[in-house]
Amino acid sequence: MLYWLAKLIGLLPMPALHWLGDRLAAFWLHGQRRESRVAWRSLELAFPHMPEAERRTLHKAALQSTGRQMFETLRIWTRPAAENLQLLREGTGIELFEAALGSGRGVIVAAPHHGNWELLNQWLASRTALAILYAPPESARVDAFLRRVRKAQAHDGQVEQIRAEGIGIRQLFKRLQSGGVVGILPDQQPKQGEGVWAPFFGVPASTMTLIGRLAERSSAIVLFAWCERDADGRGFTLHIEAAADDIAAKDPRVSATALNAGIEALVRRNPAQYQWTYKRWSQQPEGSAFGNPYWPDCY
Numbered sequence: 001m002l003y004w005l006a007k008l009i010g011l012l013p014m015p016a017l018h019w020l021g022d023r024l025a026a027f028w029l030h031g032q033r034r035e036s037r038v039a040w041r042s043l044e045l046a047f048p049h050m051p052e053a054e055r056r057t058l059h060k061a062a063l064q065s066t067g068r069q070m071f072e073t074l075r076i077w078t079r080p081a082a083e084n085l086q087l088l089r090e091g092t093g094i095e096l097f098e099a100a101l102g103s104g105r106g107v108i109v110a111a112p113h114h115g116n117w118e119l120l121n122q123w124l125a126s127r128t129a130l131a132i133l134y135a136p137p138e139s140a141r142v143d144a145f146l147r148r149v150r151k152a153q154a155h156d157g158q159v160e161q162i163r164a165e166g167i168g169i170r171q172l173f174k175r176l177q178s179g180g181v182v183g184i185l186p187d188q189q190p191k192q193g194e195g196v197w198a199p200f201f202g203v204p205a206s207t208m209t210l211i212g213r214l215a216e217r218s219s220a221i222v223l224f225a226w227c228e229r230d231a232d233g234r235g236f237t238l239h240i241e242a243a244a245d246d247i248a249a250k251d252p253r254v255s256a257t258a259l260n261a262g263i264e265a266l267v268r269r270n271p272a273q274y275q276w277t278y279k280r281w282s283q284q285p286e287g288s289a290f291g292n293p294y295w296p297d298c299y
Contacts, residue, residue, distance in 0.1 A: 002145045003078070009071065010078035014087075017075060018233055021067030028063050038298045039063055039276040045293060046201035046271075061272035065229065069275075073118045077149035081122045088123060088227060093240030096223060101128060106176030106220035108211055110186040110243065112263045113275035115228040117185065119236055121150070121159065123227070124183060129158045131175050132183045133210075136163050169210065176218035186211055187263050189283055197285050198256035201264055204290070206283040212255025215248035222247050224262050228273055241266065 222243035246258035
């Protein structure tokens, strides 16, 4: 039922999907819903010196971008990948990905929650076999739905979905050792105690060590990639950048700092398209002046 509802909505033209996304954003904003409050607090943390009027403009734009992304994704999940990829223009750094594929080394694609990452998955799958690491949702039904829609959009079965669990991590390492490609969302908080503290927009953030460990042990090439929504709303532009060498450092804090710095740099170019509705800084180190900056207003 979830799939057919998504498919029905996905039949709408892109302007209609964006209209729905904007209406959802207005509901969040004017109703002071949790999404609006989380985004506002996140923007306060990331841009503490931004004038309030400018932050309010960014806040509204960020909510609209998140709303649009949600409805765009229903289209991307339920229409043929070849049709979806017609919306995508290849921008900067494509040669970096091609060179990495030809190097014989493994490739880690770090894809932050910026623009539309589901469209990025389809572009990657059109170029190579790909393993995507994902954190399974608590609901078994939602998990089954996500696996179905992502599998349906894979090119000739080229996408393998791997759960973020011990056996899955070992699968990723073997794939990278054999020169394969792995996609990871790098800006999710790990479980309490499983990450390291590294600055993100100047605020301590619990940060995954997985990308650094995989890169260091497998000598894989790490690239940042994102599909940014074009200003006219008609399509997207793909960007790819090389990660700093320190991302493969043996010291996990050095690696995590390089990871966050790379994400921050790309977000600052177009901050409205980042997913600020996620409580990125809810975990804080002991004694932090921030405490849990989202508590209690954002719960």
